[in-house]
Amino acid sequence: MSTPASHLTVSELRERIARLEGHGRRAKSVLPFGIIDLDTRLPGGGLALGALHEVAGGGNGAVDGAAAALFAAGVAARTKGKVLWCITRPDLFAPALAQAGLAPARAIYVEAGDDKTVLACMEEGLRHGGLGAVVAEVGRLTMTASRRLQLAAEGKSTIGIALRRWRRQTEAADFGQPTAAMTRWRVSVLPSTPLPVPGVGRHRWLVELIRARAGESADFELEACDDTGRLALPADLVHRPAAAEGWRRGASA
Amino acid sequence: MLAADAAAHAAGLRVGMPVAKAQIIVPALIIKDADPAADVDALDRLALWILQRFAPIVAADPPDGIVIDSTGADHLHGGELAMLDALIGRLAMSGVAARAAIADSWGAAHALARYVARPTFIAPPGHGASAIAQLPLEALRLPAAISGDLRVLGFEHVHDIRAQPRAPLILRFGPELGRRLDQALGQDAEPIEPIRPPDLVEVRRAFAEPIGAAETIARYVGKLVIDLCAALEDKGLGARRLDLLCRRVDNRMQAVRVGTAQPVRDNKRLTRLICDRIETIDPGFGIEAMTLAATIAEPLVRRQLMSSLVEETAPDISDLVDTLANRVGERAIYRIAPVSSDVPERSVCRIPAMAPDSDATWPNHWPRPARLLARPEPIETVALLPDHPPVSFTWRGIRRRVKRADGPERVFGEWWKRDAELAAVRDYFRIEDDAGERYWVYRSGDGEDASTGSHRWYLHGVFG
Numbered sequence: 114m115s116t117p118a119s120h121l122t123v124s125e126l127r128e129r130i131a132r133l134e135g136h137g138r139r140a141k142s143v144l145p146f147g148i149i150d151l152d153t154r155l156p157g158g159g160l161a162l163g164a165l166h167e168v169a170g171g172g173n174g175a176v177d178g179a180a181a182a183l184f185a186a187g188v189a190a191r192t193k194g195k196v197l198w199c200i201t202r203p204d205l206f207a208p209a210l211a212q213a214g215l216a217p218a219r220a221i222y223v224e225a226g227d228d229k230t231v232l233a234c235m236e237e238g239l240r241h242g243g244l245g246a247v248v249a250e251v252g253r254l255t256m257t258a259s260r261r262l263q264l265a266a267e268g269k270s271t272i273g274i275a276l277r278r279w280r281r282q283t284e285a286a287d288f289g290q291p292t293a294a295m296t297r298w299r300v301s302v303l304p305s306t307p308l309p310v311p312g313v314g315r316h317r318w319l320v321e322l323i324r325a326r327a328g329e330s331a332d333f334e335l336e337a338c339d340d341t342g343r344l345a346l347p348a349d350l351v352h353r354p355a356a357a358e359g360w361r362r363g364a365s366a
Numbered sequence: 367m368l369a370a371d372a373a374a375h376a377a378g379l380r381v382g383m384p385v386a387k388a389q390i391i392v393p394a395l396i397i398k399d400a401d402p403a404a405d406v407d408a409l410d411r412l413a414l415w416i417l418q419r420f421a422p423i424v425a426a427d428p429p430d431g432i433v434i435d436s437t438g439a440d441h442l443h444g445g446e447l448a449m450l451d452a453l454i455g456r457l458a459m460s461g462v463a464a465r466a467a468i469a470d471s472w473g474a475a476h477a478l479a480r481y482v483a484r485p486t487f488i489a490p491p492g493h494g495a496s497a498i499a500q501l502p503l504e505a506l507r508l509p510a511a512i513s514g515d516l517r518v519l520g521f522e523h524v525h526d527i528r529a530q531p532r533a534p535l536i537l538r539f540g541p542e543l544g545r546r547l548d549q550a551l552g553q554d555a556e557p558i559e560p561i562r563p564p565d566l567v568e569v570r571r572a573f574a575e576p577i578g579a580a581e582t583i584a585r586y587v588g589k590l591v592i593d594l595c596a597a598l599e600d601k602g603l604g605a606r607r608l609d610l611l612c613r614r615v616d617n618r619m620q621a622v623r624v625g626t627a628q629p630v631r632d633n634k635r636l637t638r639l640i641c642d643r644i645e646t647i648d649p650g651f652g653i654e655a656m657t658l659a660a661t662i663a664e665p666l667v668r669r670q671l672m673s674s675l676v677e678e679t680a681p682d683i684s685d686l687v688d689t690l691a692n693r694v695g696e697r698a699i700y701r702i703a704p705v706s707s708d709v710p711e712r713s714v715c716r717i718p719a720m721a722p723d724s725d726a727t728w729p730n731h732w733p734r735p736a737r738l739l740a741r742p743e744p745i746e747t748v749a750l751l752p753d754h755p756p757v758s759f760t761w762r763g764i765r766r767r768v769k770r771a772d773g774p775e776r777v778f779g780e781w782w783k784r785d786a787e788l789a790a791v792r793d794y795f796r797i798e799d800d801a802g803e804r805y806w807v808y809r810s811g812d813g814e815d816a817s818t819g820s821h822r823w824y825l826h827g828v829f830g
Contacts, residue, residue, distance in 0.1 A: 173803060179736035180830035195683060206738035206827060207702040207714050208728040217702055218723040221683075223690055224698040234690055243681030302830065304802040305770065313772040313798050316829065337830065340730065 144191060144272065147343055148335070151320075155296065156328045160188060162270045164295040165239075165263045167254070169277035171301030171319070175285035178250065178278040180300045180318055183213050183338055185248045185274045190214030190342030192245030192272055197238040199223045199231045199249040214342030219245075232258050235273065242269035250276045252284065259292035297324040303334060306347060315339075317347060368400050369430070371463060405429070412462075413561045418662055420453055422609035422621040423560045431479070433472055435558055438621040438646055444695040450486040472558065473550030474498050477505035477524075495551050499525035506546045512539050524550070557617045567601065568659035569593040576615050576652020583612075583653070584641050590658040591637045604629025604666030610640055612653045620647045625696065626688040627720040629664040635685050639692055687719045704728045708777045709792075710738065710826065732775050733796060735806040735827030742824035745807065749823070752813025755795040759807065761825050766799040776812070791818040796829065804829035 145152045145159030152158050160166060170181040182205060189196040196219050198205070203224055211217055225231045228251050235249040239262060254275055266273045275294065279285050288299070299321045306314030316337035322330050336345040367383045378391050389395050409426045416432060417424040420443070423435035436449065443449035450466050457464045467478035469489040474497055478487050481501045489497040498505065501524050503513045516539070521527055527535065527547065536544050548554035562568075569590050577583060587610065598605060606629050610622040624639040647653075691699050700716040704726050707713045713728060728734075747756035755771030773795035779787025794808040806827035811819025 172801070174830075177737050177828045179828045182736045183830040194681065197686075204737050204740065206710070206735055208704075208710075208734040209736040209830075211727050212730060212734060216725075217704060217727055218725070221687070221699065221701055221719045223694060224700075225694050230694060234693065237689055237693075238686060241683065241686040243683050243686070300830075302802040302804065304800075305798060305804070311770070313770045313796055313804070316804065317802070318830075 142270065144188065148333075148346055150346070151322075151333060151335075151344075154322060154328060154331050155325060160272060161295050162192075162272055163266050163268060165259060165266055165273040165275060165293065167259075167275045167277060167292060167294040167297045169285075169288050169297075169299050171299045171321070173282075174301055175277075175279055175288075176282060178276060180302050180337070181276055181278070181298075182250075183209065184298070184300045184318070184320070185246075185276050186210045186213040186215045187338035187342035187344065188272065188274065189220075189246035189248060190216075190338075194219075194243065194245030196220050197223065197234075197244050197247045199225060199234045199238075199247070201225060201227065201231060201250060212340055213338040214340055228252055232262070235275075236262055236265045239265040239269065239271055239273050242271060244271050246272040246274060248274045248276055250278045252277070252279050253287065254292055256290075256292055259294055263293045263295070294324075295326050296322060296328075299323055306336065315345075318344075320344070402429075410561065414563050416453070417561060417563070418607070419456075420449065422611060422623050422659075422661065423558050423619055425558045425561050427476070431476065433475070433558055435619065435621065436468065438643070439623040442623060442625055442692070442696055444697050446488055447486075448697075450488065454485050469493065469497060471549065471552035472556045473507065473546065474552065476507060477501050477550060481505050495525070495528060498550055499523065499528070503527070506550055508543065508546055512543060515539065555616065555618060557619065560611065560619070562659075566659050566661070567594065567597050567603065567605075567663055568657055569597060570655065570657045572655040573653070576649075576654045578649035578652050580644055583644055583647065583649070583656075584637075586656060587640050587644070587658070588633075588637045590656060591633050591640070594658050594660060595631050595633055595636070598631055598660060598663060598666075601663075602665055603660070603663040604631045605636065605660040605663050606630070607660070607662040608636060608640065609657075609659045609661050611657045611659070612647060612649070613655045613657075614649065615651045615654055618650070620649075620653075622647060623661075624688075624692050625662075626684070627691065627718070628684050629666045630685075630688075631666055632685075635688070639688060642689065642692060684720055691719075707780065709780060710734070710777075712780075732794075733829070735804075736830040738827040739825065742808070742826045745823050745825050747807075747823045749809070751821075753793070755797055756807065756823065759797075759823065759825075761805075766803070768797045769800050771795055771797040774809075777808075789815075789817050794826070 142162045143157040143159035144162060168181045168185055169175060170178045174180050190213060196215060198220055200222060207217055210220065223234050225234055231249050231251055235247050238244055238247040254277065262273055277288060279287065301319045303317040303319050305316050308314045318335055318337055319332060320335050321332040324330060334347060336347050338344060367379060367381055367388055370379050370381050379388055385397060406428055409428060409432065413424045413426045413432050416434060421434045421436045421439040425433050427433045440446050440449045443452055446468050450468065454464055454466055465479050465483040465485040467475050467483045467487040469475040469478050470491065470493060474489065477498050478489060503516055503521060503524065506524060532544055545554060549556045571586060571590060607623065607625045612620045614620065622640060622643050624643065630636060687699060699719045701719055701721065702714050703717045705713050705715045743761065745759045745761045747759040749756040753774055755773055756768055758765060758767045774793035777792045777794060779790030781788040791812045792808045792810055793812060794806060796804060796806055798804045805825055806829060807823055807825050809821060809823050811821040
């Protein structure tokens with residue numbers, strides 16, 4: 114029963130739904146990762162600007178949040194403008210962020226006493242609209258709070274990243290609660306790229322896209338950020354069988 | 367002899383001693399005539415300086431004190447303790463030895479500062495009479511005759527007088543005693559008359575009917591800000607610190623203080639900064655007058671904005687920095703700048719968020735961990751000396767096998783900072799265990815020479 118009139122209505126409805134879901138994004142309003150496998154899984158071809166994204170660490174990273182912080186720093190380094198980083202515990206080491214591409218002149222740190230103030234500062238930063246990215250280290254993120262943040266970010270070109278970080282491993286189950294974030298990531302550490310000589314190669318991460326709005330979940334094994342903040346697909350090295358315990362010969366040779 | 371400091375006390379000089387006696391005790395004494403008028407002037411100048419830097423309601427409390435009402439201003443310094451420490455420290459840097467105390471009432475704070483503070487003291491809020499009960503009588507600011515008579519009668523401490531029925535004491539000594547006691551306990555109001563610098567830019571508005579609702583206060587704040595900005599524009603100034611003083615019907619003042627990082631003359635921005643803190647104002651029975659003053663005003667430099675057709679301009683985030691600084695305190699918002707030091711915990715320092723950008727960055731020879739522990743935690747390891755990384759280590763009770771390692775990176779102690787670091791050495795290793803967790807550990811000592819360190823291993827950071 115495909116009369117032209119009903120075709121028109123159906124396509125109109127489709128367009129309205131796509132607009133409501135946020136599909137019709139212009140190419141300028143996403144931040145692509147540069148890895149084709151990863152970008153095709155994300156709606157729009159990259160991380161949406163003007164939206165809230167969540168990143169958490171897996172395993173021990175849920176408490177120390179080191180890999181997640183570098184992942185967020187890599188994303189923030191590729192945006193334009195200053196970056197606001199809201200923290201409760203001042204244990205971030207800035208030279209590591211500089212090695213991930215986030216220059217020290219670009220990052221402004223706000224140290225708040227509790228989660229509520231951190232979220233309020235993140236909202237202020239998103240609403241301002243002149244920053245490149247806002248990263249906030251929070252433990253609890255409720256649905257209402259995340260919806261407020263998403264609304265504050267809408268229409269601007271700032272990326273909001275909620276870095277989930279808990280005090281105890283048992284609280285990390287909180288990551289299962291639904292929130293209004295556009296995408297949800299979990300970054301866990303993996304053994305580094307094997308080298309034919311003793312030493313530690315480029316760090317590797319298991320990056321899981323747990324939830325993407327209007328997209329499917331997936332996971333990838335990627336190499337950690339280089340000094341421009343870009344991730345990379347691991348190249349498989351020829352696996353040479355090394356002598357047993359050969360690394361004992363001294364790491365510095 | 368009108369005043370004696372610690373050095374004078376050590377030499378044996380006391381307040382009230384005649385000059386001749388002092389000259390005998392200290393032979394090479396330099397004598398100058400006392401100048402009480404100049405002392406009062408100096409106290410006023412100090413009060414003005416405190417007004418600019420610390421709190422909006424300040425008055426001189428002669429002969430040797432200053433009284434400050436710090437509600438509404440301690441958030442800018444990060445709390446009462448931080449504010450007192452900063453005040454005493456700043457005065458000490460200028461060579462003024464001071465003591466400070468915070469309490470609920472002027473009388474109690476006066477007593478605590480002179481008899482308890484070493485050099486600061488903060489009485490818990492709502493302390494009532496317990497904070498001053500054990501202090502001697504002179505702490506109540508009584509005239510010398512009255513306190514002398516009370517001592518003759520056998521009263522020594524404040525709680526002795528409090529325990530007595532009030533009426534016979536007043537009959538004998540007059541109403542002054544009762545008034546001072548009530549002021550110290552906080553039951554009598556003692557309004558502070560704030561000091562005003564002569565060329566202050568301020569605007570006032572008095573209301574026919576006392577106002578109390580938050581929306582009304584916000585509306586009048588907006589009107590006052592417009593008037594103040596017009597007054598600042600006449601002088602070519604921008605405001606860096608604003609004080610809103612509300613005089614209530616019962617003659618108490620409520621104050622709100624906001625600060626900005628650069629001089630500002632924008633109506634909306636200033637109104638928003640003040641209205642963010644309106645809920646800290648307690649209107650009581652009503653506010654009958656509001657005064658808005660620009661306590662610190664600096665010349666506002668006009669800058670030409672580049673046209674956006676030519677080049678991308680960096681957006682101005684100073685208003686965001688101001689809003690956040692007024693919410694969490696000026697010290698809690700900062701940038702990090704590199705310091706040229708090999709020792710990792712000394713290689714970073716905090717600078718103000720609006721400091722000019724610079725391209726300086728850390729040297730990129732070795733990878734650095736994303737999280738650095740505040741104190742390196744000791745770990746037990748099995749490692750070959752002198753330059754092998756550990757084979758396994760135990761941290762926080764969990765034993766891990768090391769699969770891969772890199773290092774050592776040798777960091778020498780900074781002998782010019784501390785003598786103990788003359789020969790000290792740290793050998794840093796980046797180690798990875800079976801699961802892929804990467805840590806930054808170091809051995810204090812070079813593995814050969816016992817004088818370079820204790821040869822114990824510590825975990826300093828976690829890599830991502």
